[in-house]
Amino acid sequence: MNLRFGKSMPWLGVVLVAVVLLAVPFVAALGGQAWVRIANFAILYIFLALGLNIVVGYAGLLDLGYVAFYAVGAYTYALLASPHFGIHLPFWMILPIGAALACFFGVILGAPTLKLRGDYLAIVTLGFGEIIRIFMNNLNAPINVTNGAQGITLIDPIRFGDFSFAQTGHLFGFTISGPQKYYFLLVALAIVVIVINIRLQDSRVGRAWQAIREDEVAAKACGINTRNVKLLAFAMGASFGGIAGGVFAAMQGFVSPESFSLMESITILAMVVLGGMGHIPGVILGAVLLTALPEALRYGIEPLQRMIFGRMFLDPESLRMLVFGLALVLVMRFRPAGLWPSSQRRRELAEPAD
Amino acid sequence: MSDPNVLLEAHAVAKHFGGVKALHDVSLTIRRGDIYGLIGPNGAGKTTFFNCLTGLYRNESGHFVFDGARLAADAPHKAAAVGIARTFQNIRLFGNMTAIENVMVGRHLRTRANVFGAIFRNRATRNEEAAILRRAEELLHYVGIHERAHDYAKHLSYGDQRRLEIARALATEPKLLALDEPAAGMNGTETEALRLLVEGISRDGVTVLLIEHDVKLVMGLCTRVAVLDYGEKICEDVPAMVQRDPRVIEAYLGGSVA
Ligand SMILES: Nc1ncnc2c1ncn2[C@@H]1O[C@H](COP(=O)(O)OP(=O)(O)OP(=O)(O)O)[C@@H](O)[C@H]1O
Ligand SMILES: [Mg+2]
Numbered sequence: 001m002n003l004r005f006g007k008s009m010p011w012l013g014v015v016l017v018a019v020v021l022l023a024v025p026f027v028a029a030l031g032g033q034a035w036v037r038i039a040n041f042a043i044l045y046i047f048l049a050l051g052l053n054i055v056v057g058y059a060g061l062l063d064l065g066y067v068a069f070y071a072v073g074a075y076t077y078a079l080l081a082s083p084h085f086g087i088h089l090p091f092w093m094i095l096p097i098g099a100a101l102a103c104f105f106g107v108i109l110g111a112p113t114l115k116l117r118g119d120y121l122a123i124v125t126l127g128f129g130e131i132i133r134i135f136m137n138n139l140n141a142p143i144n145v146t147n148g149a150q151g152i153t154l155i156d157p158i159r160f161g162d163f164s165f166a167q168t169g170h171l172f173g174f175t176i177s178g179p180q181k182y183y184f185l186l187v188a189l190a191i192v193v194i195v196i197n198i199r200l201q202d203s204r205v206g207r208a209w210q211a212i213r214e215d216e217v218a219a220k221a222c223g224i225n226t227r228n229v230k231l232l233a234f235a236m237g238a239s240f241g242g243i244a245g246g247v248f249a250a251m252q253g254f255v256s257p258e259s260f261s262l263m264e265s266i267t268i269l270a271m272v273v274l275g276g277m278g279h280i281p282g283v284i285l286g287a288v289l290l291t292a293l294p295e296a297l298r299y300g301i302e303p304l305q306r307m308i309f310g311r312m313f314l315d316p317e318s319l320r321m322l323v324f325g326l327a328l329v330l331v332m333r334f335r336p337a338g339l340w341p342s343s344q345r346r347r348e349l350a351e352p353a354d
Numbered sequence: 355m356s357d358p359n360v361l362l363e364a365h366a367v368a369k370h371f372g373g374v375k376a377l378h379d380v381s382l383t384i385r386r387g388d389i390y391g392l393i394g395p396n397g398a399g400k401t402t403f404f405n406c407l408t409g410l411y412r413n414e415s416g417h418f419v420f421d422g423a424r425l426a427a428d429a430p431h432k433a434a435a436v437g438i439a440r441t442f443q444n445i446r447l448f449g450n451m452t453a454i455e456n457v458m459v460g461r462h463l464r465t466r467a468n469v470f471g472a473i474f475r476n477r478a479t480r481n482e483e484a485a486i487l488r489r490a491e492e493l494l495h496y497v498g499i500h501e502r503a504h505d506y507a508k509h510l511s512y513g514d515q516r517r518l519e520i521a522r523a524l525a526t527e528p529k530l531l532a533l534d535e536p537a538a539g540m541n542g543t544e545t546e547a548l549r550l551l552v553e554g555i556s557r558d559g560v561t562v563l564l565i566e567h568d569v570k571l572v573m574g575l576c577t578r579v580a581v582l583d584y585g586e587k588i589c590e591d592v593p594a595m596v597q598r599d600p601r602v603i604e605a606y607l608g609g610s611v612a
Binding site: 195196199200203204205206207208210211214215217218219220221222223224225226232236347 | 408409410430431434435439440442446447448449450451455458459460461462463465466467468469471472473475479482483486506522523525526
């Protein structure tokens, strides 16, 4: 871990971060609630990326279908808290159910496939991600479970008794909008996942993951049941995906299969890889950058093009892919360990293993 | 019914790779307390024997009985669990982990903290973690590389890497320690230190199975020696007798001892 801000005054760093985190939703709100929502998505992606970090960064398993677990969590929430089935369970019941279901799917997928290595695992997980999405798309007949491509609407917001996250409220004399409330909830969740990531790193299980990544044969000879330990990483990552999906559904009030495309899996993976696999600050940086990038393009490039050329040449969406690809190529070329790698990962890539 | 003094029995273990018979019905018996040497020319099947024993390869026929129970084939972590630890001919350390972390990984098998322990860091987990660290430090002392504890495994010298591999293997609390050419690439002083280490390990109650090309080391150290040649065991006896066996001299020792 490398989250120190000056060794002499560690509290100053914590206070500074806390102040910034507190200020963000209010500063962002000056530009409109849309900006608060963007900040929320950045944090949701931090959460997702750190969940995937356990699978990819710690255990070294290339998972290209992570979004499937996000989808499972989101649909679990949507089906259990919307007029679609007329079920309205409270969020504190649904989030664990979603996490458990996602975990279950993680095990179902992982158990037969974790013998596969590298590329092969990537292809199987990629296929799984697509299968889940296609299921969501087509599970509207004969029984209408997911409402197909239309998706599910009017999903209940998260609510503690009378305190609803959907409405503007008042707290200590401040006016707090719905998105701002979600912001604080997401920050709390992100802190939890950060702590979990940190603690897993120096633990018996964390060392076993690292050992498997370093040399699987030697890890087995040390008595590590590599299949189970990998499955554990997979299941944990999936559970985090499930929780993130639930929060996403509540926050948006709407889910449809479109949100769970392959592109989404790749984006989350890119956050982990670009930032610095296995390194928490790096992954956070990757998540923030890649959430901010398309927004910056949307709000920046469009007016810029109009100003210079008087009309639009490139729509932000295709430009996004272009910049995205270019950024990845450049980072992989010049900083193969990521923008902010752990010292260990830098070592791994600096000297060829002998 | 089985002899309690016997730790490991190999029963007609056979393994081939395509047309190559790497092991041809090899049977041998290792008694508790032995330092058992396994020698033979290059390609004789010594490493293959280790790999079958530790579950990295699945032998086509034959089986092992270890500590009175039949070994499950094809499950390296189970072999480690019943008490077989090994090192590798081409050293396999976790290069980007420190020496002490390597040994701590070796404690995995004998400790139990799970994910919840890791996340909540309850008292039991903290105590266990402290014990893992303490044991790892002891083992680094034991093999004599404690001053390199916080260096990355891949930065250690060749000899130290071999020692670290032994420490990591010992961390699993083995009954049988299988060493695959531990003296390869070592100079005279290092080999002598290794001899003392292996003797110490044996004195501390661990049975040792040793593959080694250094005939002097094997003959001086081992209580029993088996010789493999083209996958067949051609001789098994005390070192003095093995050295005199004409088949062994022809196949392996050549003029060097005769
Ligand atoms: N994975 C494998 N695939 C194919 N052939 C193999 C494999 N492993 C070993 N062999 C072959 O089996 C035979 C025995 O090899 P092994 O490595 O067991 O010999 P060894 O006695 O350890 O030799 P050395 O002293 O050189 O280490 C050799 O002919 C080798 O080429
Ligand atoms: Mg060999």
